[in-house]
Every structure is written in structure tokens, then in C-alpha cells.
Amino acid sequence: MANSQFKRGELYSFITGLASTAIARRLQKNFKQHGIDITIEQWSVLYHLWKKDGLSQQELCSATFRDKPSITRLVDNLEKQKLVKRVASVKDRRINLIYLSEIAMGLRDQTMDLANRTLNEALTDVTADEIELCKTVLQRVYDNLT
């Protein structure tokens, strides 16, 4: 039995995603301390736009594993803060293409640096092999359920 060692008490912290919550909280705090006024969730959207600007909301849904309403509202808030702009696609007018503002482009390097530093803190004494294994296991878990 693959799962016999996974007892109820341990199950809980796995489900709540303790480690990822702790990392997100710390990163949020680091953003704030550096006067960067965006949430982790907003940052995760920007992250994908930095890789490829002009994604559609639907593409952002897939990239961030969020549902459509979540992306609608994240883009709403990013637009309010003048970090992105919705541009209706000419080819298919149902589609909104999301473009970064100058301000958002300027946030890239600083926030990436903070993210990397936060992660280095979190992963002190964790080896590359361990990270690799965790990643593949968590990916398999995800795939099993989707």
C-alpha cells in the first residue's frame, strides 16, 4: 500500500499547504517592506506577463491554475493600479489581451530578486535533489486530481 504511512494527523498539514502559505506570507511581507504594493496573487499574474506579454485572460487562467472569475478580478485590480491594460483582440472580439504598463515592467527585476531571496531563505539546507523530488511528487498529485 503506497499510502499506509500517511496518517490522519499528517494529512491535515499537507492539505492546508503549510509550506506554500508560509512562503507566500513571507514574500508578501518582503514586498511590503520594500514599498511594493501588490499582492502575491497579482504578482503571480504579472510573472506570466513578464514571460510573455499580451496573454488572454483564458491563457492566464491556465498559466496560474485559477478559474475565470478569479482572473477577471485580479485583472480588474491590476488595471485599477495601472499595472496592466485590457485590449480587445481584433481577431476575436470576445478575447481580452492583457498588456503590461511601463510601471509593471519596472517592477519585474526588483520583485524577482525579492522572490528569489525569499525562496533561498525558505530552502536553506534543502538540497537540489530534494527540491526536484518534491516538485515531481506534487506535480503527480496535482495530475492525479485533474
Place this chain on the structure above:
Amino acid sequence: MANSQFKRGELYSFITGLASTAIARRLQKNFKQHGIDITIEQWSVLYHLWKKDGLSQQELCSATFRDKPSITRLVDNLEKQKLVKRVASVKDRRINLIYLSEIAMGLRDQTMDLANRTLNEALTDVTADEIELCKTVLQRVYDNLT
């Protein structure tokens, strides 16, 4: 360097806690399909009360890694649904002790069973060793940040 293999692109899904979100969503769906009308977060509070009834809100904060306002409102909602009751401590009137109702006690076995089954689904083809390693790594990550 322990972290050299942990690239930016990978960082993201680690932070969002993909796997734990997927498990939580699936468990929520399973609850719903069995007519159990509680959220995962409420369940996580009940979980600790099933282990030890009559915890204070502060103890529930530590046990669930949530802050005080979160517990206040989770208990609010659990009370509305008549699943728990706040009882002021006689020894220290600042403290609310939280007690399970009969209804909540009755939910224990059924929801535990659903949780275990959900986890078995999620952990198909994941070995006990892999689970053990993930757990210790995630715990170390958490400890590094707290």
C-alpha cells in the same frame, strides 16, 4: 548551492501550493456530493476538536496555523451551523472554550473517511518514502520561515 536548480518558473507553482489546492478542492467537492455542507477550513477546525474537545480559540490558532480573526470568523460560522458552541472559561473570562455539538461529533467518521479516500486518490503511485520525504522537506521549509 542548494537552490541552484530551483528556477524562477518552478518557483511559482511551489508558492501557489498547487497540489494542496487541488486536494482541498477535491475534498470540498466530495463533501458536497455526500451532502456534507461544511468548508475545508471549517473541517480543519473540527479536525482538531475531534482530537481534543474544548480547545480555546487561541489554541485553535496555533493548531491550524491561522491568525485570530480567521478563527473568530470560522467559529462564528461553525456556531451559526450549530456545529460548535463557545463557552466562556470560568477560570479566565477572556477565554472562549469551543465545544463540539452532537451533530459535529456525528460528522467525524464520515468526513474522515472521505478525507482518507480523497488522499488515496491524490497519492496514487506515490510511494510511502516519497511522501515521507516531501513531508519532512515541507516541514523544514516551514520551520525556516517561522
Place this chain on the structure above:
DNA sequence: TTGAATTAGTTGCATAACTAACTAAATATG
């Protein structure tokens, strides 16, 4: 080519998260 089905995105409602500011009770200090 017209009506049905699909796809992209929005809106409404309930729950939950974090921060900051607050009240009330208990403890410490002087």
C-alpha cells in the same frame, strides 16, 4: 443561413485570508 452549441469574459453571493485598530479581562510593576 439560421438556430444550437461553444467559448471568453463578467457579475453576484458566500466564505475566507491578512492587517490594523479596537475592547475587555488578567497580570505585573512601582
Place this chain on the structure above:
DNA sequence: CATATTTAGTTAGTTATGCAACTAATTCAA
């Protein structure tokens, strides 16, 4: 003993999530 500090819990405001129901544009099919 009186005041200051700490501790337990609540309230308010903003953001985010999930679900269901919705609109509008596009594509498919009879």
C-alpha cells in the same frame, strides 16, 4: 493599591477564492 502591560478575542476594510448564472461573440450543423 493603582496604573501599565499583556493576552484573548472582536470588528472593519481590502483582497481573493469557488460556484452558479449570466451576456456577447463565434463556430458548428441541419
